[in-house]
Amino acid sequence: MTIQRRRLLRDGAFMAAAIGASRSAAVGQDIDPESPPWVHEQGAPVLSPPYGNPSPFEKSVIRRTRVASAIPSVASSLTPLQDLHGIITPGGLHYERHHAGVPAIDPALHRLIVHGLVERPLIFTVDDLLRFPSVSRTMFLECSGNSPLWKSVPEAWTVQITHGLLSCSEWTGVRVADILDQTGLRPNAKWALAEGADAAAMTRSIPIETLLSEAIIAYAQNGERLRPEQGYPIRLLLPGFEGNTNVKWLRRLKIGTDPWETREETSKYTDLLPGGKARQFAFVMEVKSVITAPSGGQSIATRGFQELRGLAWSGRGRVVRVEVSSDGGTTWQDAALQEPVLSKCLTRFRLPWRWDGQPQHLLSRATDETGAVQPTRDTLLAARGANSYYHYNAIHGWRIRRDGVLLSAA
């Protein structure tokens, strides 16, 4: 513990109540700490239920939508980052983005077809894939439509709304390189079309070198088989790439020479620049961070010590530094990064902090191993204009009002 942290904690001795004279005040009228009701009654039996659930007291910790969709199967839902700790997102809270809802796929009937510019077109069952050599990797997924703050920064948006199209799991599956080793590739193979088995037939063009490097066809997520909303029974995983290239319910890889210019890479998932040109195939999610606690919509109950916590990530590799400001960017302090820091994975950062009851403006700024530093909103807008919807990675934060309420602010 650093001296500074120790001092902050000592200052925080108010955080607990002394036992003795002040005991009844400390613990309230409602409970005797030596005899809470649950020590007097037998608890629920084992296997109630065999697949367990969160505590009923956590029922507000759920995915939510930013806006109601006219077609609920063409919509997204967001991870409650403000209520999460560490880096893993439990399967039940992983963000969703569907273009035609969640198909109910029987894994025994699902097939992966690999064809096009290959030596041997092949069809794989899920059981075929399960017998292949496997690999596990903890990595983040972020929708490129996360944090659509190009035109404005609505002050009422919570971190679930501003940054919740972001989740992180331990994924397990087959290297795509091993699959393509089975099919072989023709010399002119340059791109692959990945297609999902949903009713949108979600399709994205992927460079062949991406598939041959880190790409995985995943069948497991946080130990168990994929959740339906994340592509059960199999999905593509491209570490660091924008969410929807990680095609869910994967049913086809067609190998070709050029991108297919699908809807999802022309009209959508491109960035209209000030000059009228569009950035296309901006696959990699750039370095980014956000403070999750305290965060927008919350109210700080007490002055004094609490820990600032947040998440940082980069599609280009490891996060090497996160700085935090409480004065809107005038001064910065390095946050501690939770080890192990993994490449293309969420990184939890933390900083001892105290609220003095005065207005503050909290910000976080991440740097990745390529040296890329998260830009200010002004810098990002100067470079890319305000016509974009996707790929916003500017510094974000929260203004603390005198009454302790936090509001979203760039």
Next chain:
Amino acid sequence: MTIQRRRLLRDGAFMAAAIGASRSAAVGQDIDPESPPWVHEQGAPVLSPPYGNPSPFEKSVIRRTRVASAIPSVASSLTPLQDLHGIITPGGLHYERHHAGVPAIDPALHRLIVHGLVERPLIFTVDDLLRFPSVSRTMFLECSGNSPLWKSVPEAWTVQITHGLLSCSEWTGVRVADILDQTGLRPNAKWALAEGADAAAMTRSIPIETLLSEAIIAYAQNGERLRPEQGYPIRLLLPGFEGNTNVKWLRRLKIGTDPWETREETSKYTDLLPGGKARQFAFVMEVKSVITAPSGGQSIATRGFQELRGLAWSGRGRVVRVEVSSDGGTTWQDAALQEPVLSKCLTRFRLPWRWDGQPQHLLSRATDETGAVQPTRDTLLAARGANSYYHYNAIHGWRIRRDGVLLSAA
């Protein structure tokens, strides 16, 4: 990919079916891979439900009991290791061991009392603990009653039954050292009594140096708040220590000079040795491993390539080596370890393998960073006799019959 692995995979080309002449045979009569039913209908909407569940096709992947308990609140349930991948155990499948069931604790009313040989006895609310500096750690928990194979090795036991009192999560909480820094410790403080808020008032004596080193009071598990079965709202975590010292529903740490000799460290959780003496306070779970796929009760459908997979762990630090034998221990081959290999955490190991249709006897043997090697059953029994119930860590495996069925075997 090693040459050997590449050769194995090439041999395994039967794993997928060629498209074309053999297509209908390859994909069966029941489905056209180009037009499965789910591409023709809109899928389920977003947030169905807001806290998601596994696929209905995975409904057999659940916790199970080894034997029915006369009192279902005094029982354990086991993690389905045979169905899991990577190292994370999803919260809903974490093993359970309850001595008086699962209490339904209101976190707003729960208190942690720290008293005894401290300078300042204190009472902490859960909100107090949430403001403290936090730490995350991915680590295994294993009940010391896992693999009770001292007297016999029942051949029908699956890996869920032999080794399923084992799970692994990313935990987040407060360092106990930071809590004790608040209360202070008297010079003669040597042991602490940790007590749970269940109706069994589960109590264990813990050396004070353990609490001051790596111990955590956890409030989160795999990102979200603890599951009720794992101690909601707070539990003790002692990396590498036997499961029940990681006291769930933690309500009290009493600091003293000597262990309290509670039921759970005298009549239970001790090991009766051949000479009539008992090992007591054998806290650390020793180096251990098990092959999870293929494993007991399963039947290998096809000859040829498949990957052998398993888990290794040690309460003393990192696993540095896992060897696998397919001939009952005559010859051994090094398995690959999935990075990152973390201290006191599950480590996934894998080895390319092919079944030739002949009987085989699969075994795995782990070594940890202290140089400790998992013993054979004979070695373990020679040292400790057969009167024990807890702390069995011998080499275990599976005999493959000619019909492909696997049976439990030491």
